[in-house]
Amino acid sequence: MKITVFNGSPRKFTGNTHRIVKAFLKGCEKAGAKIENIFLASKKINHCMGCFHCWTKTPGKCIQRDEMDQLIPKFMSSDIVVLATPLYTDSVSSILKKFFERLLPIVKPHFERVNGETKHIPRYEKYPDFVFISNCGYPEYSQFQVLEHFSERLARELNAKLLLKIFRTQGELLSADHILLKPIIYKFLKSVEKAGYQLVKNGHVEKKIIESWEKPLIPIDMFLKKANEHWDEKLKKIQ
Numbered sequence: 301m302k303i304t305v306f307n308g309s310p311r312k313f314t315g316n317t318h319r320i321v322k323a324f325l326k327g328c329e330k331a332g333a334k335i336e337n338i339f340l341a342s343k344k345i346n347h348c349m350g351c352f353h354c355w356t357k358t359p360g361k362c363i364q365r366d367e368m369d370q371l372i373p374k375f376m377s378s379d380i381v382v383l384a385t386p387l388y389t390d391s392v393s394s395i396l397k398k399f400f401e402r403l404l405p406i407v408k409p410h411f412e413r414v415n416g417e418t419k420h421i422p423r424y425e426k427y428p429d430f431v432f433i434s435n436c437g438y439p440e441y442s443q444f445q446v447l448e449h450f451s452e453r454l455a456r457e458l459n460a461k462l463l464l465k466i467f468r469t470q471g472e473l474l475s476a477d478h479i480l481l482k483p484i485i486y487k488f489l490k491s492v493e494k495a496g497y498q499l500v501k502n503g504h505v506e507k508k509i510i511e512s513w514e515k516p517l518i519p520i521d522m523f524l525k526k527a528n529e530h531w532d533e534k535l536k537k538i539q
């Protein structure tokens with residue numbers, strides 16, 4: 301099984317998104333998957349021009365020459381793609397969004413109606429399935445409501461099964477260096493690793509693991525207090 305990660309965090313290797321991705325991939329590899337981890341922030345990707353030439357002049361191919369020429373074949377030849385992003389303005393980062401918009405050539409211009417709604421006709425017989433990974437700054441799971449919906453809509457449009465969503469609130473805690481947080485973070489990342497293993501081995505992940513991700517890592521009151529103290533400290537240094 302081939303799994304490719306497209307990570308849209310500008311922090312790349314040092315990001316909280318990557319901490320989750322790393323644990324997930326560890327589990328996938330243990331279960332025998334072949335993995336590739338791509339940081340989109342390191343790639344030259346122009347924005348979609350909206351010309352529709354990928355549907356008319358050069359069907360199935362964008363007229364722009366940049367690193368999407370290599371990324372689309374990697375996307376299409378994967379069994380599972382992991383779409384990873386920090387939550388930015390309630391949604392995916394612009395880095396990941398730009399990548400999605402450049403996937404227009406992989407569907408045909410023509411319309412079809414599926415379950416009462418219009419979508420584009422697939423260009424290919426097989427599309428990769430999706431795993432969505434995100435983390436955000438705020439502590440409530442409801443912060444992911446746009447992404448919950450968006451991930452489902454995108455999977456529908458790109459003919460993918462949405463296999464799993466790993467959304468982590470209080471994401472900045474993942475890189476906080478505090479002794480009391482270590483066992484909490486360890487437990488979370490172990491559960492993500494286990495999920496990667498189970499997904500590759502069994503095709504699904506235990507419900508209790510998925511449900512555990514909806515709970516905050518530390519109580520919300522404590523989190524707010526500590527987060528505000530942290531910003532006070534930072535601001536004191538510039539005074």
Ligand SMILES: Cc1cc2nc3c(=O)[nH]c(=O)nc-3n(C[C@H](O)[C@H](O)[C@H](O)COP(=O)(O)O)c2cc1C
Pocket residue numbers: 309310311314315316317318385386387388389390391435436437438439443471472
């Ligand atoms: C421009 C910007 C927008 C953000 N928007 C949100 C947001 O809407 N909701 C939220 O909970 N966190 C938001 N955050 C916080 C990030 O999701 C958080 O810092 C995350 O841990 C970053 O992940 P990364 O280290 O992988 O980049 C935002 C951060 C930035 C820089």
